[in-house]
Amino acid sequence: MQPKIVEWPHVKQWTGATPPWVDEGRPCMVLTARMVYRTAAGQLIIVPAGYVTDLASIPRFLWSVLPPHGELMTAAILHDWLCSHGGGLLGVPRSYADGLFKQCAGLYPVTPWKRKASYRAVRVCGRGGWVNGWHTWPEPITA
Template sequence: MRFLSQLDLRAYEPGEWVVLSDQRYESSYGSIFTVRRGFITDLASIPRLLRSVYDINGKSRQAAVLHDFLYCAQLTTRVEADRLFLEALESLGIGWATRWSMYLGVRSGGWIYWNKRSKGLATDDFVPAEYFG
């Protein structure tokens, strides 16, 4: 379980970032997941009250981008996407208490966005092709 590439982001809209080059993650069971260039992410959907505890732009952001992409693309089940998030947090050296509290957060609240995606109610996930010239 490891990221095979570095995360390269640029601010896009307020509260949103664009992935500038493909980000690859190899899971503990050998599958490779690729967050494609041009994907738009909010890094982490952390409730305002907890933002002093969890930094959306901190050490966990690479795992958060992977998780956002897995929810958007729905290449896995929601349970597997959340488990991959937990695993990716561990691979980045996030401490046990922090990674488990983040995992429990997505397990308890992630169903809202997952269901929007499965019903086709979410917004565009990628920047227009012209963005890269």
């Protein structure tokens, strides 16, 4: 089965409290409509409206090359949801979240080097959030 974004996310700037899975001071976005992603295995993953994300935890000095928004935004939202809620609520390992980031990023016309660099960044830098307990946060923050 071909992976697909079934319902596209709609986001706006978040001005509320910083959620525990986002480094203090990072700009955040909130989903104003849910996002639904169908994996290659046919599983539906629903990110609810009201979920707050920093999109991609990419250091600011790299934003000109790997912006946290744009063509990888949907993959970043999916990955953030799985990292912040996957282990505790959904019972999925971090490698699953990282693999779905790569799968979702493959739906866009992203250059191969950018897709590989983004996936490597997720594998290396995403560990902190998983280890620090993002995946145990019980409920999404609602707008």
